[in-house]
Amino acid sequence: xxxxxxxxxxxxxxxxxxxxxxxxxxxxxxxxxxxxxxxxxxxxxxxxxxxxxxxxxxxxxxxxxxxxxxxxxxxxxxxxxxxxxxxxxxxxxxxxxxxxxxxxxxxxxxxxxxxxxxxxxxxxxxxxxxxxxxxxxxxxxxxxxxxxxxxxxxxxxxxxxxxxxxxxxxxxxxxxxxxxxxxxxxxxxxxxxxxxxxxxxxxxxxxxxxxxxxxxxxxxxxxxxxxxxxxxxxxxxxxxxxxxxxxxxxxxxxxxxxxxxxxxxxxxxxxxxxxxxxxxxxxxxxxxxxxxxxxxxxxxxxxxxxxxxxxxxxxxxxxxxxxxxxxxxxxxxxxxxxxxxxxxxxxxxxxxxxxxxxxxxxxxxxxxxxxxxxxxxxxxxxxxxxxxxxxxxxxxxxxxxxxxxxxxxxxxxxxxxxxxxxxxxxxxxxxxxxxxxxxxxxxxxxxxxxxxxxxxxxxxxxxxxxxxxxxxxxxxxxxxxxxxxxxxxxxxxxxxxxxxxxxx
Amino acid sequence: xxxxxxxxxxxxxxxxxxxxxxxxxxxxxxxxxxxxxxxxxxxxxxxxxxxxxxxxxxxxxxxxxxxxxxxxxxxxxxxxxxxxxxxxxxxxxxxxxxxxxxxxxxxxxxxxxxxxxxxxxxxxxxxxxxxxxxxxxxxxxxxxxxxxxxxxxxxxxxxxxxxxxxxxxxxxxxxxxxxxxxxxxxxxxxxxxxxxxxxxxxxxxxxxxxxxxxxxxxxxxxxxxxxxxxxxxxxxxxxxxxxxxxxxxxxxxxxxxxxxxxxxxxxxxxxxxxxxxxxxxxxxxxxxxxxxxxxxxxxxxxxxxxxxxxxxxxxxxxxxxxxx
Numbered sequence: 001x002x003x004x005x006x007x008x009x010x011x012x013x014x015x016x017x018x019x020x021x022x023x024x025x026x027x028x029x030x031x032x033x034x035x036x037x038x039x040x041x042x043x044x045x046x047x048x049x050x051x052x053x054x055x056x057x058x059x060x061x062x063x064x065x066x067x068x069x070x071x072x073x074x075x076x077x078x079x080x081x082x083x084x085x086x087x088x089x090x091x092x093x094x095x096x097x098x099x100x101x102x103x104x105x106x107x108x109x110x111x112x113x114x115x116x117x118x119x120x121x122x123x124x125x126x127x128x129x130x131x132x133x134x135x136x137x138x139x140x141x142x143x144x145x146x147x148x149x150x151x152x153x154x155x156x157x158x159x160x161x162x163x164x165x166x167x168x169x170x171x172x173x174x175x176x177x178x179x180x181x182x183x184x185x186x187x188x189x190x191x192x193x194x195x196x197x198x199x200x201x202x203x204x205x206x207x208x209x210x211x212x213x214x215x216x217x218x219x220x221x222x223x224x225x226x227x228x229x230x231x232x233x234x235x236x237x238x239x240x241x242x243x244x245x246x247x248x249x250x251x252x253x254x255x256x257x258x259x260x261x262x263x264x265x266x267x268x269x270x271x272x273x274x275x276x277x278x279x280x281x282x283x284x285x286x287x288x289x290x291x292x293x294x295x296x297x298x299x300x301x302x303x304x305x306x307x308x309x310x311x312x313x314x315x316x317x318x319x320x321x322x323x324x325x326x327x328x329x330x331x332x333x334x335x336x337x338x339x340x341x342x343x344x345x346x347x348x349x350x351x352x353x354x355x356x357x358x359x360x361x362x363x364x365x366x367x368x369x370x371x372x373x374x375x376x377x378x379x380x381x382x383x384x385x386x387x388x389x390x391x392x393x394x395x396x397x398x399x400x401x402x403x404x405x406x407x408x409x410x411x412x413x414x415x416x417x418x419x420x421x422x423x424x425x426x427x428x429x430x431x432x433x434x435x436x437x438x439x440x441x442x443x444x445x446x447x448x449x450x451x452x453x454x455x456x457x458x459x460x461x462x463x464x465x466x467x468x469x470x471x472x473x474x475x476x477x478x479x480x481x482x483x484x485x486x487x488x489x490x491x492x493x494x495x496x497x498x499x500x501x502x503x504x
Numbered sequence: 505x506x507x508x509x510x511x512x513x514x515x516x517x518x519x520x521x522x523x524x525x526x527x528x529x530x531x532x533x534x535x536x537x538x539x540x541x542x543x544x545x546x547x548x549x550x551x552x553x554x555x556x557x558x559x560x561x562x563x564x565x566x567x568x569x570x571x572x573x574x575x576x577x578x579x580x581x582x583x584x585x586x587x588x589x590x591x592x593x594x595x596x597x598x599x600x601x602x603x604x605x606x607x608x609x610x611x612x613x614x615x616x617x618x619x620x621x622x623x624x625x626x627x628x629x630x631x632x633x634x635x636x637x638x639x640x641x642x643x644x645x646x647x648x649x650x651x652x653x654x655x656x657x658x659x660x661x662x663x664x665x666x667x668x669x670x671x672x673x674x675x676x677x678x679x680x681x682x683x684x685x686x687x688x689x690x691x692x693x694x695x696x697x698x699x700x701x702x703x704x705x706x707x708x709x710x711x712x713x714x715x716x717x718x719x720x721x722x723x724x725x726x727x728x729x730x731x732x733x734x735x736x737x738x739x740x741x742x743x744x745x746x747x748x749x750x751x752x753x754x755x756x757x758x759x760x761x762x763x764x765x766x767x768x769x770x771x772x773x774x775x776x777x778x779x780x781x782x783x784x785x786x787x788x789x790x791x792x793x794x795x796x797x798x799x800x801x802x803x804x805x806x807x808x809x810x811x812x813x814x815x816x817x818x819x820x821x822x823x824x825x826x827x828x
Contacts, residue, residue, distance in 0.1 A: 048546040048573070052555065145701040146685075186577045186611065189663065189686045190825075193611050200584040200614035204576020271695050272688065325698075326714060327691045334691075335546055342552070344792060348714035349723065411581070412572045456685050460657050460701055 005356060012360025015060045016368070024061050025365060028068020029372045033380060035069070036076025039217035039399060040406020040420075042089040042209055043073025044331040049409070051339055059343040059358060064365050066339060070332050071369040074275055074312050075119035075377065079384050082111045082304075086217045086399065090208050091275035091311040093216070093441045094283040097163060098296065098303030103238070105299050108385060110241035114301055116377040117246055118257070118308035123370040125261035125309075126268060126316025130323070131363055137317075138324040141269045146456035147467050149272070151477035153449040156277055158481050159284035160439045161488045163297065168489070171439045174430065178443020179450070181206050188448075189455050201415040208276075210416050211444050213403045214423020215430070215437045221399050222428040224392045238385055243378070253302055256286055257309050264310030268317020274330040275311035276445045282310035288484055316366060323359060325349050533593055533769050537568040541597035543582025545575040548689075549710065552793055553627060553757050554598050557777075560786060564776040577613075578662050579603035583760075584614035591762040593769030596623065599760040602666040605813035610664045610825050617809055620760040623770055624777040625800035625808070627790055628756035629708040630731035631670035632741070634724045636697060639704075644728040644747045647704060651680035659685045659693040660706040664825060666755040669816050670730065671706035674744075674751050676819045684823075698723055708755040710794035713737045730754070737794050756798060758805055770802050 015021070035046035046069045054062030077088035082099035095115065102111040129137060157175070164171020184195045185205030196202040250257050260282040267278035286306035287296055294300050318329030326348035328334035337347045345355055352359045387395070407420040430437055461467045469475045540558065544550040551573065558569040574582035583603055589595035599620065608616040633644070641647045650656065660667035663686050675682055685702050687693035690711045697705040709729050716722045720740070729735050730744045730753040744751045759777060761769065780786055781799040790797050800808065820826040 051546050052571070055555065142695065142698045143700075145696070145699050186580070188688070196612075198612075201581065203584070203613070204581045272692060327695055334689075337691075338546060338548065338551060341793065342555070346714040348716075350714075350717045353717070411574045411576060413574065413585070452686070456696075456701075459683055459685050462655075 008356030009360050011357035012364060015357060015361045016064075016364045018060075021060055021064045021365075022368070024057075024064040025068045025369055026372055026376075028065040028070075029072040029369055029376050030068075031065075032069035032072030032074075032373075033076045033079075033376060036073040037079045037088050037384070038402045038406060039080055039086050039088055040209060040213040040403045041409065042077070042406075043070060044335065045209070045406070045409055046073055047332050047335050047339075051335060054339055055342050059340070059345060060361050060365075062339060062343060063358075063362055064369075066336060067362065067365040068369045068372065071119075071123055071312065071315055071366065072373045072376065073332075074315060075115065075308070075373055078115040078119075078304075078308055079112065079381075080387075082108055082115065083384060083387050084220060084395075084399075086220045087212065089275075090212050090441055090445055091279050091314075092307070093212065093276070093438055094163075094279045095304055095307040096216070097283075097438055098298075098300045101297065101299035102301065102304070103388075104236075106236040106239050107241070107299065108238045108388070109381065110239070110246060110301070111304050112381045112384070113241050113243055113246040113378070114249060114304045115308040116374055116381070117243075117250055118260075118305050119312035119377075120370055120374045121250065121257060122261050122264050122309035122311070122313035123315055123366070123373070125258075126265040126313040127363065127366050127370070128316075129265050130316040130319050130366075134320045135324045137266075137269050138321045138327075141266075141271070141321060142325070144270065144473065145471075146453040146460070147471050147474045148477070149270070150450060150453035150457055151468060151474040151481075152267075152270075152273075152281070153277070153446045153453065155477055155481050155484070156280045156284065156446050157442065157450065158484050159280050159287070160442060161485060162284055162287040163438055164436050167434075170435045174435045174437065175439035175443040178211075178440040178445075179447035180443075181211055181440075182444050182447030183451070188452055189459075199415075201413060204411070205448075206419060206444075207410050207416065208441075208444050209410055210407050210419045211423050212441055213407055214420045214425075215427035215440055217399055217403045218420060218424025219427025219431055219437065221396045221403075222424060223431060225396050238388070249301055250305065253305055256289070256302055257305055259285060260306045260309035261313045264313025265317035267310070268314035268329050269320045271321055271327050271329055273449070274318075275314040276441075277449070278314045279307040279311040280442055280445070282306045284484065288487055312370075319362070319366070322347065323351055323362070326351065533766075533772055534565050534567040536594060537570050538565070538593070539570050539572055539595045541582045541586050541595065542571055542573045543575065543579035543586075543597060543599075543603065544573070546573055549708070549793075550579075550598050550600065550757060553795065556786075556789055556793070557626065557780065560780050560783075561776060564780060565772075578607065578665060580607055580613040580615075583607075583620075586760065586762055587615035587619035589762050591621070591764035591766075593761060593765050593773065596759055596761045596773070598626075598757055600666060600757050601755055601809075601812055602664060602669055604758075604760065605809045606669055606816045606820070607664055609813065609817060609820055609827060611827050617813060619763050621763050621765045621770055622802050622805040622809065623759040623761055624774040624781075624802065625756055625758040625798055625805045626777065626781060627795040628754040628798040629710045629795060630729040630735050631667060631753040631755060632707060632709045632712060632726055632729040633671065634697065634705045634707065634712060634726045635703065636700070637723050637725050639725065641704070641727065642725075643742075644744060644749060647727060648678050648680060648749075651675070651678075651682055655681075655683060656703040657683040657685050657701070658704045658706060659687045659696045659702040661687060661690045661693060664820075667706040667708060669819070670753045670755070672823055673753070673815060673819045674730070674749070676822055677751065678749070694724075709735055709738065713794055736796075737791075754798075758800070774802050 035041040077092035078095040081087035081092040081096035085100040087093045099111045160175040263282040264278040318333045321327040322333040407416040542554045586597040696702045781797045787797045
């Protein structure tokens, strides 16, 4: 990029090459790991919490801390998702599908290592894009309107059909329940309250994290406390996986890895999206390309690769519009604007030009935090695996306590803690009645995007539905949706179902 | 037996403490940390104002000022929690032009303008309107003329936000209409402007300067700012008045407490804020964020909120947002 002078590169490198900066980065990575792994505490929450701390630091130290939290936080949600089927963040909900199934087969360590390396590759790939074609990408993303966002969200939503292979009806109803939950609160388009039942705390809607903690963490804990010790919860002894074998896996599925990294980076570039959507879309794409022998949902390593590569690829992608246009690409970068402004850096289209050395140092910090993430992740995974040996009597109250803290921290309100409990009971009932919880989370994440963009698109077009097929990118997305539905529900699937005996 | 006696003794002790300590404590307000509710998330404009203020306010009052972010529903959740807080001066919040007066007119919020005791206005920014750099509209007049013949769309940070209402009132005054497309934030609205989804963007002035390079190049063009005179951060942008439209509107932030808070507390706090906002080093800090210091006392702030509210009411009815 000719925008940056060579002196800026040297200066940026000099800023980063300082022991205290590396220390802040390491602290950030550790904090990110803890927040990402604790159910209910997410990377955005950690960034928001530590933001005031950075006000007293210089720009480079503050970015070091925050970038560390950012990268590690997006990865770490997969640790509890794999080990105890309790995703630490919405973006890891899809990881739980195959990751936990792998842990049940004694391959938890392989799943964890795959997640670590996958995240690393995703992070690096997006960083590469940020370094090389950031301004171009940002311009491209700006050609998308509500019409395209709606069509993209629809692709993700169709994923429900793919992941609910047991019973499509149950999967769909779970997804619709999720969408229903997402409509609670003040309607963003008309300003009118919906499903609030006179409760002012519901005005802002039900936070995604609150619903997620309830549906996954609390319901899982309720199951743990109910089931007998001999039941299936006790995972077999986990085999230690060879890192070489894991890397070989990633190489064998290099096309999938590459595709997931591209999807993650591009979703990251799109303003108003985030890692949750990236991981679902990439998972649905992996499902689409599934080969007959693949066991998606029953411990397929490709599922873990697709989710983890793409959700960490969001990090670099989301920085693209932030640094080139001053527009955040995901929830974390939205908070980063405040962090930069407090440091006296004005975030806008001229940031790189005016602060070349800062841009270089941010790139370097992202790179280093990805490396530290692998180092910390690999050494911590053995400790993390010990979680499985904790007796339920200790594990359940600990997780519940952390879930309560996480719920409270979202908006400093005790009401959210009560909401978590409600969703915990709903989640428990869903699991007991064989309704999958993952589609519900998908509905909660994608519901608002679908609704908002559909209504915005139709407002602009004067209720003319043809905009969705006359705009080429949207039309392509809709055709892809139709193909996906055909692949999953078409004649082949139906004949397969017929040949298989009914589930008892 | 002993327990009963103990309780009675304790009761007397507490009563005595209240009698002796009560008036003294009121004089010494504050005696414990003050919670400041920010009804938006970390990093936004409201949060920045609060955090800039917290440290010097702590110094002035001699007690910690703790910031609590309670985002949601365009500021209504944090303010509704404030309305329900104990009116002792230890819970305050940052309110704004639209959240205090207009917001409760639109839908049930759990509060209205009388739920609060206004303490002081802090900062303001002029409302403005921008188009894409390649837009055919070169001036405010071009835009208004175009609106007379065609239907254009605009966006801004959310339904019933300050920027939305500022533009809605202006358009109503001009007797024209435009389609409002909702956005979650000013940045989100900017995306819609740049992608061509909407034709113009309404926003607080502080959002614009960072979008311009040193030589004035930009992807957007600011058509006008609704200030009394030209805004110091964008001297080349004409005011609405210069372009023949008698319209002045600003977005502002102010400190509020629950209604019923003692007068001494209001005086103490507004006095501290006045000293702070008028100190040169603080104004300088504010200006780094493109905010203009704009202190107003409790009475004036209340008048302003109620005035704005009455101005906005007929417009809300016209665009179908007024609650029944």
